[in-house]
Amino acid sequence: MMASMMLLIPLSLLMLGAAVWAFFWAVDRGQFDDLEQPSRLALEEDPTPSGDATKDPRPHS
Amino acid sequence: MSVTPLDGHWASESLGEGHVVFNAEGIHCGNCARSIRKAVGDLDGVRRVEVNVVNNRVSVDWDTSKLSLGRILGQVSALGFKPVPLVGEAAARAQQTERRLALKRIGLAALGSMQLMMYTVALYAGALQGIDDRIAEYLRWTCFVITTPVLFYSGAPILRGALADLRRRVLGMDVTVSLALLLAYFASSWNTLRDAGEVYFDSVAMFILLLLIGRFVEMRGRHQAAQVSDALAKALPATAQRIRREDGVAERVPLAALQLGDLLRVNTGQVIPVDGILESDGALIDESLLSGESLPQRHVKADAIAGGAVNAGSALTLRVSRLPGESTLHELVRLLERAQSERPRLGVAAERMASWFVVRILLVTVVVGAIWQLIDPARAFPAMLAVLVATCPCALSLATPAAIAAASSRLARLGVLVMRADAVEGLATVDTVMLDKTGTLTVGSPRITRIDTSDGWNATEALCTAAALEAGSQHPLALAFREHQHAAWRCDDAREIAGQGIEGTVNGQRWRIGQPGITLTGDCGRSASFTVDDPLREDARAATAALTALGLRLVLLSGDRHEAVQGVADTLGISTAHAGLRPADKLQHLRDAQAAGHRVLMLGDGINDGPVLAAANVSMAMGRGSSIAHAAGDLLLLRESLQSLPEAVCVARRTLQIVQQNLRWALIYNLAAVPVAALGFMPPWVAAIGMSASSLLVVMNARRAGYEPAGGSCR
Structure with a gap:
């Protein structure tokens, strides 16, 4: 009993550490910066190939 | 720092x-x-x-x-x-950093709490069924290892807030919360060390998690409210194309280098960088950002164009009439920011109550601890902890500001800018609306409403001819013809004959326009007469009907002739109308109504009605084009549409309702939780859930003010 606990609890702590690290990594990469726009991104028009960014300077909202 | x-x-x-x-x-x-x-x-x-x-x-x-x-x-x-x-990039970056840090803190607290809960269940179960002492000790130490980073990383803003409060010798809610957290943490650590007694590590982590979630929701509302003015501020480009005086070549210069009188070139689709006077003959301008008006507006030479609008037509030239820092947009952003930094009266009251509460809570905690010490020393500590945690007045201090912020961003979407923090409360409680006629209920500029031509002459041709004659005239009625000017009809020898009208040659024929009324007569024998009027706004009828349905009394105040005012009042179904008023008379009418106990919303064009607007309980100014920033009002109606007005009243009423709900809830919860916690019926973790759920409920409820009600209507 004690032997398995000795192994499993540190293991759970390690997994906790890994989860926290992964979450921090994702936050720093901007994964949670915008939770609304990306879901609609696929539905929007592609930008014009001429790179004419002056057409509508304001972001779609 | x-x-x-x-x-x-x-x-x-x-x-x-x-x-x-x-x-x-x-x-x-x-x-x-x-x-x-x-x-x-x-x-x-x-x-x-x-x-x-x-x-x-x-x-x-x-x-x-x-x-x-x-x-x-x-x-x-x-x-x-x-x-x-605030403005631009730095503010956005600051928001992003704040949001990311908050997310990390929540993430650590959430993962930590889950893990702690598992170990704690094992400990509880062990306490009931018997557990090896060595394993219990081992589990407690594991809990300690997880809780420490949760408290000092995730809980850092709370601890730091408390420290700052103490340094300033004031008692804020962070103080009670931190006191509870630290007491629970160090007592548990001590018990872990000496291997006896209860541990509360799970309560500590959970309390931090719940507090952080509440703060995160509140932070998002705050960021949203800031977006309105940031969007305005960000709309201006950083550079402009200046046309060099010497050779007429356009060069790109930073906005700061512009001077009054410089000529600028604005290409199709570009944002107009500063306020200016149009030098091109005509232009199509999209002013949706400034006025909410969705269709591009036609402008003619010498019109004032506001910076921030978009050139929707062909390339145009513009003469700088105001420096970038003083442009309409900047002025507006500054006014908005000033409003957003004000605290509403309601909020001040709630804050004072919260601080009063903290002092009482600390006293009660000490008394509860002392009494339990006499009855059962073992239960003194958990009872004190529960009182501290359960009664934190977070909800109380969040109730009002969160709702007002949500309402402001909803109103902005309706085209109504909140320029003074108290305006939302004021708008919710008015019972009388006083309206100005010209420029408020009516379009505000003369329009041609009827054309009668002799023997079947084409009305369009008559109009173009008249417009050509009137092109150079400064007469107010000439404005009505402005929008009908056409390049093919020109008059180069128009001459004003005092008291009679204008005479000139158009397309090889002599024409005269003038008395009686506005009549156009030509040497060829053709003639046309025009009726010019200031027509009602299209949605005036619907808006006044909606306002009446909301139970508001409408009063029309106008400086115009009696017949004209009565006509408008009859069309719109307004029972009380006063005509021929000077500004002082309007003020008197307003004061009389207020003396009779009415709370008055004054709706005016914001420029001529200044004093009356200032005296009203709440004022709303109609903003138009480049003059919006100079309009004085608690609220600013950006759209040339009255339809937003009844909706704005609805939003305000709902917001006030929500604020009152929130305050009531926060007060009842705090008063109810104290006896339960003091009598020892509430373990610390239940107290943590109760208190956090209460403030989360208040913040979420406040966010409701920013959404449309499900039914879509209000009383």
């Missing part, structure tokens, strides 16, 4: 008076705000200082001869807050 270097965006200065609005990171509660107000207000030369808790904004007016901006910002940083600029 260092002060970020200043640039031109931070502050504005005029006639020795400086005005600055900035974000101060780290404001959590009314006490932080109060200490900033006090510290900055005590500086010699500061005239006005406002701090808003919800959007963390600080707004200062000061005498530039006595004080530098650096001193003010230094004072704020010395208190432990970090001043950051």
Whole structure:
């Protein structure tokens, strides 16, 4: 009993550490910066190939 | 902490008076705000200082001869807050950093709490069924290892807030929360060390998690409220195309280099960088950002164009009439920011109540601890902890500001800008609406409403001919013909004959336009007569009907002739109408109504009605094009549409309802929780859930003010 606990609890702590690290990594990469726009991104028009960014300077909202 | 270097965006200065609005990171509660107000207000030369808790904004007016901006910002940083600029990139980056850090703190607290819960279940089960002492000790140590980073990383903003409060010798809600957290943590650690007694590690982590979630929701609302003015501020480009005087070549220069009278070129689809006078013959301008008007508007030469609008037609030239820092858009952003940094009266009351509460809570906690010490010393500590945690007045201090912020961003979507923080409350409680006629219920500029031509002459041709004759005229009625000018109809020899009209040659024929009424007669024998009128806005009828349905009494105040006013009143079904009023008379009518106990909303065009607007309980000004920034009003109607008005009243009423709900809930919860916790019926973890759920409920409820009601209507 004690032997398995000795192994499993540190293991759970390690997994906790890994989860926290992964979450921090994702936050720093901007994964949670915008939770609304990306879901609609696929539905929007592609930008014009001429790179004419002056057409509508304001972001779609 | 260092002060970020200043640039031109931070502050504005005029006639020795400086005005600055900035974000101060780290404001959590009314006490932080109060200490900033006090510290900055005590500086010699500061005239006005406002701090808003919800959007963390600080707004200062000061005498530039006595004080530098650096001193003010230094004072704020010395208190432990970090001043950051509002406008543009830096503000967005500050928001992003704040959001990411908050997410990380929540993430650690959430993962930690889950893990702790598992170990704690094992400990509880072990206590009931018997557990190897060595395993229990092992589990407790594991809990300690997880809780430590949760408390000192995730809980850092709470602990830091409490420390700042203590340093300033005030009692904020962070103090009670931190006291509870630290007591629970150190007692549990001590029990772990000596291997006896209860541990509360799970309660500590859970309490932090729930508090952080509440703060995160509140932070998102704050960021949203700031977006409206940030969107406006960001709309202006950083450079402009200036046309060189010598050779007429367009060169790109930064906005700051522009001078009055410079000629600018604005290509199709580009944003107009500054306020200017149109030099091209005609232009199609999309002013949706400024006025909410979705269709591009046609402008003619010499019209004033507001910076921030988009050129929807072909390339145009523009003469700079106002420097970039003074443009309509900047003026508007500054006014908005000033409004957002103000604290509504309702919020001040709630803050004071919260601080009163904290003192009582600490007293009650000590008394409860003392009594339990006499009855059952083992239960004294958990009971004290529960009282501390359960009664934190977080909900109380969040109730109002969160709702007002949500309502402001909803109103902005309706085209109504909140220029003064109290305006929402005021709008909700009015029972009388006083309306101006010209420019408010009517379009405000003469339009041609009827054309009668002799013997079947084409009305369009008549109109174009008349427009050509009137092109150079300064007569007010000539404005009505402006929009009908056409390049093919020109008149180069138009001559004004005093008291009679204008005479000139168009397409080889002699024409005369003038008395009686507006009649166009030609040597060829053709003639046409035009009826010019100031027509009602298309949605005036619907808007007044909706306002009446909301139970508001409508009063029409106008300086116009009796018949004209009565006609409008009859069409719109307004029972009370007063005509022929001078501004002083309007003011008198308003005062009489107020003396009779009515609360009045005054709706006017904002420029001529200044004094009346100022005297009303709440005022709404109709903004139009480049004049919006000069309109004085608590609320600013950006759209040329009255339909938003009844909706705005609905939003305000709902917001007030929500605020009252929130305050009632927070008060009842806190009063009810104290006896339960004091009698020892509430373990600390239940107290943590109860208190956090209560403030989360309040913040979420407040966010409701920002959404449309499910039914879509209101009383």
